[in-house]
Amino acid sequence: MGVEFTFKIVVGGAGGVGKTTLLLRYLKNVFKTDTALTVGVGFHTKELERNGHKIALALWDLGGQDRFRFLQPSYCAGARAGIIFFDMARLGTLSQVKEWATMFRKHTSSSLPIFLGGTKLDTIDPELVDGINAIAKETVEKLGLIGYMTTSSKSGTNVEEIINNLADMLVSQATQSKTAPAVPSIAR
Ligand SMILES: Nc1nc2c(ncn2[C@@H]2O[C@H](COP(=O)(O)OP(=O)(O)OP(=O)(O)O)[C@@H](O)[C@H]2O)c(=O)[nH]1
Ligand SMILES: [Mg+2]
Numbered sequence: 745m746g747v748e749f750t751f752k753i754v755v756g757g758a759g760g761v762g763k764t765t766l767l768l769r770y771l772k773n774v775f776k777t778d779t780a781l782t783v784g785v786g787f788h789t790k791e792l793e794r795n796g797h798k799i800a801l802a803l804w805d806l807g808g809q810d811r812f813r814f815l816q817p818s819y820c821a822g823a824r825a826g827i828i829f830f831d832m833a834r835l836g837t838l839s840q841v842k843e844w845a846t847m848f849r850k851h852t853s854s855s856l857p858i859f860l861g862g863t864k865l866d867t868i869d870p871e872l873v874d875g876i877n878a879i880a881k882e883t884v885e886k887l888g889l890i891g892y893m894t895t896s897s898k899s900g901t902n903v904e905e906i907i908n909n910l911a912d913m914l915v916s917q918a919t920q921s922k923t924a925p926a927v928p929s930i931a932r
């Protein structure tokens with residue numbers, strides 16, 4: 745059976761938060777400490793099966809450095825979902841999430857589903873994790889994001905989960921719209 749659905753996912757977040765490292769961990773199961781900053785955009789595809797459906801993800805890894813900001817909107821067209829990452833050790837990167845979400849939605853749809861990911865969990869004092877999560881969840885509420893997970897590309901924690909979670913949501917959305925009647929039936 746061929747690929748039934750292809751979903752484009754845009755991956756954003758401030759420079760150096762670990763977007764490329766997480767995608768490398770996801771795609772190749774490696775942890776790299778010497779990833780170069782992403783110039784413009786990186787692009788990857790991954791085929792997987794979720795809930796009996798063969799799907800392809802087109803993952804667009806946006807360069808987060810300020811100097812590439814002018815390019816970012818041009819990569820958003822056609823995205824069905826977004827993931828925005830912040831670095832749990834640099835909370836300033838969490839305050840940049842709002843700008844990313846606004847940009848994603850402006851250039852796709854005002855209802856684009858966006859997931860929030862905290863990165864570099866392995867670098868955080870376990871006693872501080874709950875506090876950081878509480879602030880992250882406030883951001884989720886305020887911006888109407890669809891969920892939040894902490895991740896570590898070093899240990900692998902939640903790397904597959906964060907992407908699979910989004911994939912499952914996209915599959916369930918796509919299969920519902922496929923089977924739902926185009927016109928609601930009228931009760932007699
Ligand atoms: N300890 C630790 N370091 C990480 C983790 N994820 C990323 N890093 C490090 O963070 C640095 C930046 O990672 P990148 O993946 O290049 O960051 P980016 O978000 O793609 O940055 P731009 O391409 O500039 O937007 C690298 O040195 C990574 O090794 C993690 O989970 N744990
Ligand atoms: Mg990068």
